[in-house]
Amino acid sequence: MKKLSFGIDIGGINTAFGLVDQDGEIFAEGTIKTADFPRYDDYAPYIETLVGAMKKLLETLKFKYELVGVGIGAPNASFHSGCIEKPANLWKYQPNNVGLNEEDRIFNIVEDLRAHFPEAKYIAVTNDANAATIGEMIFGNAQGMRDFIMITLGTGLGSGFVANGEMIYGHDGFAGEFGHICVERGGRECGCGRKGCLETYVSATGIKRTAFELMSSTNTPSELRGVSFSEFDALLISKAAQKGDALALEIFRYTGEVLGRAFADITTITSPEAIILFGGLAKAGELIFEPTKRYMEENMMFPFRNKVKLLPSGIQDKNTAVIGASALVWQMYNA
Amino acid sequence: MKKLSFGIDIGGINTAFGLVDQDGEIFAEGTIKTADFPRYDDYAPYIETLVGAMKKLLETLKFKYELVGVGIGAPNASFHSGCIEKPANLWKYQPNNVGLNEEDRIFNIVEDLRAHFPEAKYIAVTNDANAATIGEMIFGNAQGMRDFIMITLGTGLGSGFVANGEMIYGHDGFAGEFGHICVERGGRECGCGRKGCLETYVSATGIKRTAFELMSSTNTPSELRGVSFSEFDALLISKAAQKGDALALEIFRYTGEVLGRAFADITTITSPEAIILFGGLAKAGELIFEPTKRYMEENMMFPFRNKVKLLPSGIQDKNTAVIGASALVWQMYNA
Secondary structure: OEEEEEEEEEOOOEEEEEEEOOOOOEEEEEEEEHHHOOEHHHHHHHHHHHHHHHHHHHHOOOOOEEEEEEEEEOOOEEOOOOEEEOOOOOOEOOOOOOOOOHHHOEEOHHHHHHOOOOOOOEEEEEOHHHHHHHHHHHHOOOOOOOOEEEEEEOOOEEEEEEEOOEEOOOOOOOOOOHHHOEOOOOOOEOOOOOEOEHHHOOOHHHHHHHHHHHHHHOOOOOHHHHOOOOOOOHHHHHHHHHOOOHHHHHHHHHHHHHHHHHHHHHHHHHOOOEEEEEOHHHHHOHHHHHHHHHHHHHHOOHHHOOOOEEEEOOOOOOOHHHHHHHHHHHHHHHO | OEEEEEEEEEOOOEEEEEEEOOOOOEEEEEEEEHHHOOEHHHHHHHHHHHHHHHHHHHHOOOOOEEEEEEEEEOOOEEOOOOEEEOOOOOOEOOOOOOOOOHHHOEEOHHHHHHOOOOOOOEEEEEOHHHHHHHHHHHHOOOOOOOOEEEEEEOOOEEEEEEEOOEEOOOOOOOOOOHHHOEOOOOOOEOOOOOEOEHHHOOOHHHHHHHHHHHHHHOOOOOHHHHOOOOOOOHHHHHHHHHOOOHHHHHHHHHHHHHHHHHHHHHHHHHOOOEEEEEOHHHHHOHHHHHHHHHHHHHOOOHHHOOOOEEEEOOOOOOOHHHHHHHHHHHHHHHO
């Protein structure tokens, strides 16, 4: 009987889910709109809608299967507690929720799904970046590695940290937040309320900020100067750089410098076999890999020099988030 | 029959060793002078002398015992390879060692001791800071903790990193080098060949450098101004601060600021239950703990705020290094 796991990727706009087997193949998939359920009071109907869609998906299967588990990747999720805790963009308080405390905005999604899928032995949640990390370990370029770092360059910078063959969640379940290492004291304002965090420089948002900083501080001509901040997209920089646009190339060099320096520090702490880059910005290939590698080695402490591999994700173009979330289940199943 | 383990602490000046039981009690101890064996060619006679002294120590025991293992703490030691690799201050090449390559300066101390103690089941080496960390986990304030960081403030800044209940050695066996995180780009010259490393600010050497920097940049009167750089000792700063010397207090505030900021970053990566401070500078108590805690919380990312304990070592005044080295054996024995 085919063993399957649900992988669920909860984003601010959409929730994607799929039925994945032990080889990382997706047999069926679906989505619901997370954005249709924005308020605190919407959480219960959201779960109801999600569960309904999942059950319908199971009904489409034309073969016998065993549902081994449900793995969930979500922002602000704690593997230890099984909860999504105070998410910035999900199920927020509205003016009529007077008297409610932000401390109570904790959603026990593992318990809530268990009630609907009692047959699934393994139900677990982790943050989306950790899910992608486990996906890389089970199905991607980190297969067989016991110590590696996964960096997801999306709107922000997500990350996951594996040591001794295990995900490092830390005491609170939130370890591995490399995006919020301070790389520039008093630097760019970060959504986390502090300044100078790595993700304000290295992410789709960060590289866009770098573009506008360099347009203001230099006179380098560039086709990018014709685009407004609101219309600007990180992809434009890759396209311009590929055509040899000097400003765009400098933007990538600078981004690689900041990231490479951070990787040198991260290596002194974690001594990984590899650092794996994933996400939109990583698709820029050598434009981002070359300067990152160069500055990483230049700033690397001697015992680690020329030892740490910098690799692209091995599951880059598939539905990684869903596969990664399912891998959370397969990891527990195989353990 | 009493089960005993050797704990060996190899320093640049002395090598201390002791026979330790499972409760962390030392039954017999001895030392030899490492500094008598400074050259590459001295390594073999060093091992011979050390083994001789260890065997003699065993002979002094008046009861029946079982030698379970030998645990060694040493600079630049790799747990994985069992070797001390290119140590900065041990067994160096002399002018007559022409043609030898620095890459060959690797000392397989585990293998070399195993030849002399075939009865000892567990023989292992790790760097001195990791040994202290395991000592804290087995016998000190980290008992029962699965995720913590240990910081040893000595001449340099040593550190150890435990996650999921295990020492994190990383791919090369050198993980957890928190002393070499860059805290100030282009900052103070570090012995590692780079600039701005944490240990150039926070360590006995670092705090002395801060003292001289502040004596040059401020006019604050201080009794410390009467002491030359060569005669200066970190302990003088504690003594002056305890008497209310304004400059000495500012030195501690600044040191705590640098350390607290670094702890905020380290927490986003490792999410520890506690950070434990050990070593000479940690003995300054509130002088160092108060500013460190304050700046750590001030720079802490929101989900971690007011959650991470800052604690003194629980085996501060005992022969921690020897006990820690022996704990390496007890950890393997208990596993």
